[in-house]
Amino acid sequence: MSITHNQDGVFTVVSMNGRFDALGSRDFKNVISLLLDAQKKRIVLDMAHVDFIDSSGMGALVGVLRTVVKEGGEIRIAGLIPEVHTIFELTRLHRLFDIYETATAATLEITNE
Amino acid sequence: MKERTIELSSELESLRVAAQFTDDVIREILGDSPPPQLGYNISLAVSEALTNAIRHGQTGGKVGLGFSWDTQMVIITVDDQGDELNLEDISDPDFEVAATGGYGIYIIRKLMDEVTIANFPGWKRLTMIKRLNEGNG
Numbered sequence: 001m002s003i004t005h006n007q008d009g010v011f012t013v014v015s016m017n018g019r020f021d022a023l024g025s026r027d028f029k030n031v032i033s034l035l036l037d038a039q040k041k042r043i044v045l046d047m048a049h050v051d052f053i054d055s056s057g058m059g060a061l062v063g064v065l066r067t068v069v070k071e072g073g074e075i076r077i078a079g080l081i082p083e084v085h086t087i088f089e090l091t092r093l094h095r096l097f098d099i100y101e102t103a104t105a106a107t108l109e110i111t112n113e
Numbered sequence: 114m115k116e117r118t119i120e121l122s123s124e125l126e127s128l129r130v131a132a133q134f135t136d137d138v139i140r141e142i143l144g145d146s147p148p149p150q151l152g153y154n155i156s157l158a159v160s161e162a163l164t165n166a167i168r169h170g171q172t173g174g175k176v177g178l179g180f181s182w183d184t185q186m187v188i189i190t191v192d193d194q195g196d197e198l199n200l201e202d203i204s205d206p207d208f209e210v211a212a213t214g215g216y217g218i219y220i221i222r223k224l225m226d227e228v229t230i231a232n233f234p235g236w237k238r239l240t241m242i243k244r245l246n247e248g249n250g
Contacts, residue, residue, distance in 0.1 A: 021160055023129065026125075052153070052156065052157075054161055054164065055161060055216035055217050056160075056164055056214075059216070063213045082149075083153040090223060091216050091219075095211075
């Protein structure tokens with residue numbers, strides 16, 4: 001999985017591309033850790049180009065969500081393709097996340113912290 | 114029945130090779146335009162089974178992935194050299210806790226039509242059967 005990020009207002013948009021499995025999870029957790037070190041705690045995960053996720057990827061998302069929230073930040077998820085959205089529902093973890101249609105929609109809604 | 118098998122090192126890096134192998138076999142089974150959710154579900158069940166096999170298998174050992182199929186069903190086997198495991202000992206995850214792990218067998222059970230584990234001295238085989246009748250996602 002390739003991961004890039006850029007700043008859009010108060011949000012850091014993390015764009016992920018490829019397969020989010022146990023291997024991708026390692027890279028993902030490293031990137032989020034670096035962002036938190038840089039005090040970038042309001043994060044949008046643009047998953048429009050994630051064509052596959054398994055429970056290792058889901059576990060990484062849950063772990064990162066907990067860490068970010070604990071540090072006073074937030075995670076928003078955007079752009080899930082239908083097949084990927086299915087596993088969010090299968091594991092019932094969709095209830096945990098704020099999920100948006102697109103990364104643009106996710107960054108437009110500003111909440112006061 | 115047609116068959117394809119691959120043997121891999123028991124390490125997470127093998128997931129890449131296994132994913133490509135699985136995609137190729139799915140195309141062979143379902144054609145170049147497989148029903149999206151069916152192809153995805155097979156790929157997902159394989160990923161869950163292989164990740165478990167690697168994580169709980171023998172470090173430095175091998176894992177095996179096999180497909181056999183006809184027009185009615187696909188049978189997927191995942192072999193590893195890890196400890197004995199019995200499906201009846203594995204309960205569904207506690208969804209209220211939102212755990213970071215423990216979903217693998219639950220997902221496999223949800224997506225596949227039949228799931229069994231056979232334990233042998235020094236290795237075990239997880240067998241997953243998916244029927245290919247119309248409308249089966």
